[in-house]
Amino acid sequence: MPITVREVLNALNQIAPPQWALRDDPIGLQIGSPDQSVERILVALDPDPRTAVQAHYRGCQLLITHHPLIYRPLRTIRFDDPVGQAVQTLCAHQIAHIAVHTNWDTAPGGINDALAQTVGLEEVRPFGEGACVSQFKLVVFVPTAYLDPVLDAMADAGAGVIGLYRRCAFYHPGTGTYEPMEGANPFQGAVGQREHAEEMRLEVLVPADRLETVIAEMKRVHPYEEVAYDVYPLHTPQVYPLGRVGRLPRAMLASELRDYLAEKLGNPYVRVYGKPNAIIRTLAVVGGSGGDYLAQAKAALADALLTGEVRHHHTLEAWARDIVLFEGGHAETEMPGVYALAERLRPLLEPYGVEILTQGGHS
Numbered sequence: 001m002p003i004t005v006r007e008v009l010n011a012l013n014q015i016a017p018p019q020w021a022l023r024d025d026p027i028g029l030q031i032g033s034p035d036q037s038v039e040r041i042l043v044a045l046d047p048d049p050r051t052a053v054q055a056h057y058r059g060c061q062l063l064i065t066h067h068p069l070i071y072r073p074l075r076t077i078r079f080d081d082p083v084g085q086a087v088q089t090l091c092a093h094q095i096a097h098i099a100v101h102t103n104w105d106t107a108p109g110g111i112n113d114a115l116a117q118t119v120g121l122e123e124v125r126p127f128g129e130g131a132c133v134s135q136f137k138l139v140v141f142v143p144t145a146y147l148d149p150v151l152d153a154m155a156d157a158g159a160g161v162i163g164l165y166r167r168c169a170f171y172h173p174g175t176g177t178y179e180p181m182e183g184a185n186p187f188q189g190a191v192g193q194r195e196h197a198e199e200m201r202l203e204v205l206v207p208a209d210r211l212e213t214v215i216a217e218m219k220r221v222h223p224y225e226e227v228a229y230d231v232y233p234l235h236t237p238q239v240y241p242l243g244r245v246g247r248l249p250r251a252m253l254a255s256e257l258r259d260y261l262a263e264k265l266g267n268p269y270v271r272v273y274g275k276p277n278a279i280i281r282t283l284a285v286v287g288g289s290g291g292d293y294l295a296q297a298k299a300a301l302a303d304a305l306l307t308g309e310v311r312h313h314h315t316l317e318a319w320a321r322d323i324v325l326f327e328g329g330h331a332e333t334e335m336p337g338v339y340a341l342a343e344r345l346r347p348l349l350e351p352y353g354v355e356i357l358t359q360g361g362h363s
């Protein structure tokens with residue numbers, strides 16, 4: 001029995017939750033329906049017309065790309081325009097399209113972790129700006145025996161994530177009291193009698209966009225007819241840094257590191273801006289267009305920043321901030337993460353008979 005686009009979206013939400021995307025990044029299902037069945041998926045960097053044709057010729061029902069196809073609302077779908085052409089090919093062959101963009105940059109094992117691994121960084125840690133998710137504190141009163149099932153259900157729905165830790169919660173025992181009225185069907189106690197129940201006060205953090213789902217899941221598993229719970233807005237949003245910084249296997253001169261990066265990325269045209277004789281031990285990485293992360297890389301104590309492509313003002317900023325800047329190529333810095341995405345999806349989808357292909361080169 002083939003699975004549907006909906007199940008693929010659920011798998012992607014596990015490994016790159018949508019709340020980890022930067023604001024206004026149009027991620028998720030861009031073309032197609034969640035009910036379409038999927039037997040073969042093409043994972044690629046760009047949803048350009050050639051990749052759309054490739055998805056068709058290789059018999060795929062779904063194209064997953066890092067870059068979104070539709071950034072701004074389309075005014076027209078013209079077949080002589082590259083975006084219109086890709087939309088036409090995908091729609092004509094009923095191929096669905098999903099974008100996994102800055103949420104995959106940020107995710108553990110995503111674009112920037114894969115890039116850090118490709119260039120051989122050690123002791124890798126997140127740095128810099130990223131998604132800023134407003135949060136709520138959800139407090140629910142649970143009979144002691146139901147603590148774990150209720151917490152599991154809430155955690156599976158996206159509650160209780162702090163950095164790289166999941167299922168984070170706090171609980172404390174206490175006594176709940178109530179008096180069931182006529183018509184009530186209490187889990188514990190009887191109509192007209194005061195009840196004292198041993199309960200846990202269970203507290204979890206919930207990102208704003210998961211609140212409804214988490215409450216629904218909590219109520220589904222909680223045994224009470226009427227669940228007592230409180231929702232508090234918090235003034236502390238959770239930040240998911242997008243970049244990565246780590247130590248090179250050995251200190252290198254900037255000029256030497258340029259050759260090293262060219263070899264690791266498979267791009268002989270890696271450019272270096274800044275002092276060629278600077279000694280670099282700590283390297284920050286941001287795949288794609290990460291020139292705006294120079295100041296944050298410096299603040300994270302990096303000697304240099306590697307990104308995909310930079311603008312002229314970034315090269316001047318690098319000199320001014322006394323940090324070396326490497327331009328490694330947009331595709332070259334992101335392809336390791338595209339292959340990593342396919343690898344992460346395989347164990348989740350192959351058991352359902354789904355075949356996952358990757359694009360054949362990006363040139």
Ligand SMILES: [Zn+2]
Nearest residue numbers: 287288289334
């Ligand atoms: Zn990119």
